[in-house]
Amino acid sequence: xxxxxxPVIATKRELAxxxxxxxxxxxxxxxxxxxxxxxxxxxxxxxxxRDGEGRVAVQSRRCPHRGGDLxxxxxxxxxxxxxxxxxxxxxxTGACSRxxxxxxxxxxxxxxxxxxxxxxxxxxxxWTVLEDPIRDMYDLPEWEGVELEWLAAEPLxxxxxxxxxxENFRDVAHFPFVHKVSMGPTPEVVEPLHVQRDGLDxxxxxxxxxxxxxxxxxxxxxxxxxxxxxxxxxxTYHYEKLGRRVVAGFxxxxxxxxxxxxxxxxxxxxxxGASLEENLRIEExxxxxxxxxxxxxxxKEIPWDAEVQEFSVPADMFTLxxxxxxxxxxxxxxxxxxxxx
Amino acid sequence: MSxxxxxxxxxxxxxxRWEAESIASYEFAALDGSDLPEWAxxxxxxxxxxxxxxxxxxxxxxxxxxxxxxxxxxEIIDGRGGSAEVHRELRAGRTLQIGLPRNNFTLxxxxxxxxVAGGIGITPLLPMIRQADRAGTPWELVYGARSAGHFAFGxxxxxxxxxxxxxxxxxxxxxxFAALTQDSTGAAxxxxxxxxxxxxxxxxxxxxxxxxxxxxxxxxxxxxxxxAPGDGFQVELARTGTVVDVGPDExxxxxxxxxxxxxxxSCEMGFxxxxxxxxxxxxxxxxxxxxxxxxxxxxxCMMICVSRAKCSRLVLDL
Numbered sequence: 059x060x061x062x063x064x065p066v067i068a069t070k071r072e073l074a075x076x077x078x079x080x081x082x083x084x085x086x087x088x089x090x091x092x093x094x095x096x097x098x099x100x101x102x103x104x105x106x107x108r109d110g111e112g113r114v115a116v117q118s119r120r121c122p123h124r125g126g127d128l129x130x131x132x133x134x135x136x137x138x139x140x141x142x143x144x145x146x147x148x149x150x151t152g153a154c155s156r157x158x159x160x161x162x163x164x165x166x167x168x169x170x171x172x173x174x175x176x177x178x179x180x181x182x183x184x185w186t187v188l189e190d191p192i193r194d195m196y197d198l199p200e201w202e203g204v205e206l207e208w209l210a211a212e213p214l215x216x217x218x219x220x221x222x223x224x225e226n227f228r229d230v231a232h233f234p235f236v237h238k239v240s241m242g243p244t245p246e247v248v249e250p251l252h253v254q255r256d257g258l259d260x261x262x263x264x265x266x267x268x269x270x271x272x273x274x275x276x277x278x279x280x281x282x283x284x285x286x287x288x289x290x291x292x293x294t295y296h297y298e299k300l301g302r303r304v305v306a307g308f309x310x311x312x313x314x315x316x317x318x319x320x321x322x323x324x325x326x327x328x329x330x331g332a333s334l335e336e337n338l339r340i341e342e343x344x345x346x347x348x349x350x351x352x353x354x355x356x357x358k359e360i361p362w363d364a365e366v367q368e369f370s371v372p373a374d375m376f377t378l379x380x381x382x383x384x385x386x387x388x389x390x391x392x393x394x395x396x397x398x399x
Numbered sequence: 400m401s402x403x404x405x406x407x408x409x410x411x412x413x414x415x416r417w418e419a420e421s422i423a424s425y426e427f428a429a430l431d432g433s434d435l436p437e438w439a440x441x442x443x444x445x446x447x448x449x450x451x452x453x454x455x456x457x458x459x460x461x462x463x464x465x466x467x468x469x470x471x472x473x474e475i476i477d478g479r480g481g482s483a484e485v486h487r488e489l490r491a492g493r494t495l496q497i498g499l500p501r502n503n504f505t506l507x508x509x510x511x512x513x514x515v516a517g518g519i520g521i522t523p524l525l526p527m528i529r530q531a532d533r534a535g536t537p538w539e540l541v542y543g544a545r546s547a548g549h550f551a552f553g554x555x556x557x558x559x560x561x562x563x564x565x566x567x568x569x570x571x572x573x574x575x576f577a578a579l580t581q582d583s584t585g586a587a588x589x590x591x592x593x594x595x596x597x598x599x600x601x602x603x604x605x606x607x608x609x610x611x612x613x614x615x616x617x618x619x620x621x622x623x624x625x626x627a628p629g630d631g632f633q634v635e636l637a638r639t640g641t642v643v644d645v646g647p648d649e650x651x652x653x654x655x656x657x658x659x660x661x662x663x664x665s666c667e668m669g670f671x672x673x674x675x676x677x678x679x680x681x682x683x684x685x686x687x688x689x690x691x692x693x694x695x696x697x698x699x700c701m702m703i704c705v706s707r708a709k710c711s712r713l714v715l716d717l
Contacts, residue, residue, distance in 0.1 A: 249445055249453075249498060249501075250455065252501060252503035254503065255691055256691065256693075262503075263501065263502065263503075264501070265436065265499035265500065265501065278436050278437070278499075298437065364663035364673065367665070368665060368673075369665050369666065370665055370666050370670070370671040370673075371666075372670060374671070375670060375688075378670060378671050378672055378689060379689065381672060382672050382689060382690075385672075385675075
């Protein structure tokens with residue numbers, strides 16, 4: 059076979075970061091949009107707000123005049139104004155639309171604008187993507203035709219990467235150790251996991267017997283564990299007697315090794331079980347048991363380049379499949395874009 | 400994060416029945432007499448045996464019968480001991496723990512079904528056949544077994560009608576996979592049986608471009624390390640042009656390492672994906688547990704700790 063000149067191969071870590079810059083992440087809760095919100099996604103400082111006409115905007119936060127923080131600014135009908143000198147930027151394009159100090163508005167410097175990013179309202183949150191997307195917004199087949207009512211939780215700060223955070227959400231072998239307080243004794247041995255994967259999606263079904271836990275009396279239920287690379291994890295509980303409820307986590311990378319975990323719960327309209335508030339309260343107790351353990355893991359993100367040796371066992375089949383789907387996402391970057399060309 | 404769960408049910412063996420040569424069926428009912436959890440055709444349960452062994456068996460009764468589960472077990476004399484223990488220990492009256500039904504082999508809607516069973520592989524298919532029959536969906540069953548004495552559930556199948564073709568291997572030989580593939584055009588194919596049967600059917604369906612119509616239930620992961628890895632072959636390392644011999648008892652990983660390639664690995668049993676390697680040419684004999692059927696069919700990557708070659712030389716991006 060013939061070989062062309064050896065290309066410069068990016069590390070998997072670089073591919074992972076590039077892939078995330080082209081994937082959707084939440085940057086704010088919809089319920090917080092009464093005032094402009096501050097967000098940081100992979101080092102990019104953002105402001106998220108709803109303009110006077112109801113349009114949600116995700117834009118860069120720094121005023122290009124003298125660096126004012128637009129998240130402290132005032133929202134107008136279809137623009138946001140800088141708190142420092144009142145410069146206004148269009149909520150749809152980011153172009154500077156008014157400079158109050160200027161007598162002649164035709165003299166606005168033509169390139170004085172802020173970057174605008176896509177904004178999608180879904181699952182109680184505002185989602186955006188920094189660069190040309192390589193995956194669609196998350197859309198789960200098991201929620202098709204199901205009307206879900208969402209309650210977005212207070213986001214949780216966790217100094218680890220997106221994939222470590224998702225793997226915690228997806229792990230099934232840590233219950234008897236991390237959650238022995240909230241869950242009581244649970245089996246240590248993990249049964250063979252029947253994981254399915256298709257492209258960027260990984261899922262498995264597990265039965266839930268109500269047992270004697272917090273939700274005893276709710277009857278039997280099937281749980282669909284679903285996650286999608288890079289940053290989506292959900293459990294859909296389908297109770298024989300009550301209907302469906304959901305808990306979902308969407309860690310959003312402030313930087314490569316530091317996430318803000320946006321998450322929430324949802325109930326199917328007409329759900330007969332506990333209220334959204336009650337489900338959120340219990341899930342948060344569980345989540346807060348994870349955080350102190352997970353934030354101390356080393357390294358802070360999956361060692362994609364095998365820079366640290368890890369050993370896996372069959373109980374890790376779900377997270378191993380998630381890693382494989384993340385690698386597929388990286389390959390989309392590698393195949394479509396000349397990284398380090 | 401997730402939720403507290405209880406995953407076993409205490410049951411009692413309420414009936415056993417000799418179904419065919421070396422195959423016995425067992426019916427379980429909840430110790431407290433309550434209904435058992437719902438299940439769908441294709442589901443299986445963990446059976447926790449008295450010795451502490453856990454084995455998975457397909458449910459082969461009727462899902463609408465909520466008070467009982469039925470499994471059928473082929474006694475494998477030289478196996479890992481689970482089936483022999485079932486045959487030895489599970490008598491009517493015995494109590495034991497079972498897991499909740501799980502299903503990764505579900506019957507999807509289709510215009511028509513072709514079921515292909517080999518030996519004890521009839522078990523997950525039997526409730527599927529019943530479901531298809533009740534729904535009025537046309538179906539056929541091709542059921543192969545070693546001899547006439549090895550067909551289980553013959554009377555139940557006979558009651559289900561004439562779409563059953565029994566092939567006794569000692570008289571009829573192996574199924575004609577080419578004809579089976581051709582005749583099943585437009586149908587969803589569900590197959591369970593020995594890996595030789597499933598591999599052969601997969602190969603024919605693949606050749607016909609119909610892998611997506613094929614649904615398989617494997618009772619065990621493809622054997623790793625228990626069988627001889629097969630014949631030797633060569634791998635060409637594309638980055639240097641080096642050609643490395645891989646002996647019959649050697650893994651590709653060991654061979655390329657011996658040739659000086661520093662390559663990561665972790666589980667070395669084919670499930671973690673750490674040693675994934677890009678394949679530039681050649682046909683792979685996939686033996687891992689991580690890749691999907693589509694990825695195997697694409698053939699552009701392999702787990703070199705367990706997978707091998709179906710050809711004399713593989714070219715790897717190493």
